[in-house]
Amino acid sequence: MEQRSGLRERKKNAMWGRLKATALQMFEERGYENVSVAEIAAAAEVSKATVFNYFPSKEDLVIGGMKHHIEDPARTVRERPLGQTPHAALRDRYLDLLEHRAPQTGLSDKPLFLQVQRLIQATPSLLISAMDYRRRSSVLLAQELIEEGNPPLTSRLVASQLLHTQHILVEVNVHHVLEGRPVDEVYSQAVSAAFHAFGLLETGIGDLMRRDTDPPAADAAFAPDGCRVGYEPGRAEAEAVLERFAGEAGDEIIEALADPGRA
Structure with missing residues (x-):
């Protein structure tokens, strides 16, 4: 019984190592986001279910430890x-x-x-x-x-x-x-x-790194609250999206939104 148990454990460890090594190699070659669990299973010649039996998620193949x-x-x-x-x-x-x-x-x-x-x-x-x-x-x-x-x-x-x-x-x-x-x-x-x-x-850090020279002038690009002068939350992002869509021919509505003066 102990010998059979030991054999099963060695087989499990071997499969664990095989799946992890296969996944890491594919992730390094193609990028983590570009490899699916199904592709890992195919490369290791096992079923997708087998992969999940050893690793509950794709992420676990890398940082599960x-x-x-x-x-x-x-x-x-x-x-x-x-x-x-x-x-x-x-x-x-x-x-x-x-x-x-x-x-x-x-x-x-x-x-x-x-x-x-x-x-x-x-x-x-x-x-x-x-x-x-x-x-x-x-x-x-x-x-x-x-x-x-x-x-x-x-x-x-x-x-x-x-x-x-x-x-x-x-x-x-x-x-x-x-x-x-x-x-x-x-x-x-x-x-x-x-x-x-x-x-x-x-x-404790105490007096460590106490300034012994005059500080530089305040950066005029930033307001006292720490935000960049003239910054409106979400505006830059929205303008970037509108610009991207306006570049696609045939969408007059998007072009008008991007350039209200044309409406």
Whole structure:
């Protein structure tokens, strides 16, 4: 029975890897938005239903693994030892993951990881989904802090600062790795960056970057409320649409709307 179970598990893992590799290759060649699940199934010589058995959505073929780490920060903080702050717990956990070159730190040169990162950066919809996973992780961390008896606002601020700081560190690591720098070379820099970033959280930004020169003159193109002078919400977009349609011959109504003087 154990041998049969082991065989089934190996077959499942093999199929999972086959589908993911096929999808990533097609996405890289043609663009994520230009490949359908049906086409992936055909290329892998399986049914569309089989693909969905392993990956609930097309998006999961690329970033589904992120779902498994949404609860990591909250769990790390919940299980921290007596006397340790959330800040120290997440810092130590991040440094440990860095040492092991864990993909969630951005410090990995595995081909699959690099493919996924390139696709995320090239595909706005995937980038938005990845950002939402991070948002959900922050919400869970804040809830954990609130359940410990901390004020809701403070909990949300702390959770957001901690996880956004870690996100920037990961983003820098990914950038270096995609540039082709060896991960072992990036590692020491990543550790230094982590101590610097978490150190800022620990001590506060205080007088850091206080201006010591006169500021430039105010930009006359912007009003005091921050909007561009003369800007009317939606007008530029509407004019662009009208101009595009007016360029099509034979539509006198659209042409009149685009140029009211002709009416």
